Amino acid sequence: MDIQICKNYENLSTKACAHVSGQIAKKENSVLGLATGGTPEGMYKKLVEQHRKGVLSFQQVTTFNLDEYIGLPANHPLSYRVYMKDRFFSKVDLSVVNTHLPDGQAADLTAECARYEALLREAGGVDIQVLGLGHNGHIGFNEPGTPFASTTHIVELDGKTREANARYFDKKSDVPKKAITMGIETILAAGEILVLISGADKAEALRDMLYREMTTEFPATALQQHPNVTILADEQAAKSLHE
């Protein structure tokens, strides 16, 4: 794993943007695996800026998001579809038919997981997957205990994850209890993985991801077996690596 320590969040976002733009420069019909949460917001802003400057086009790009809540209407302000639309999709020249998220409102959720996984394969797989890191080691919504051999599936959200995400909702009880997420095997199938980690509260999780023995108890340790992982961590997140 290649770990790059960035001075601050701004710097991390600039580097993440450069990484993704570099992928598109290499292959204009790239398939991007995208993440939500607070950490990639800066990267989306920078990608939009690059597009507005006329130096970056997403016309040929296809995107697949990691996850979506179950039970929130697609137009709910806190659905991941709306998150992506507001911060990225509607601000660049991506064709909406090329942007994919699991449908958390599908009548048959098990069939939806299979459909999503098949669609990913049909698209030829993800070239570069952007990931955040949960405090409990989750990647996407793969909570502790998820088998490494998992593909897109339905998950019951961990109490800690619901607490972390409660900051966006009026109250914790409004946070959905379930979600659909790409599995760990799905994530590991990407050609390259770019992990973004910011803030002192992620320091312990970053250390565990790098140094803990691979264990399903800390899903991010699965990334240790991937041949092409770049980690961008800001100094705050990287602080416990020097201890």
Ligand SMILES: N[C@@H]1[C@@H](O)[C@H](O)[C@@H](COP(=O)(O)O)O[C@@H]1O
């Ligand atoms: N499902 C998302 C993940 O995809 C995200 O990477 C993680 C960290 O989020 P943040 O970047 O806000 O800390 O938690 C969320 O629950």
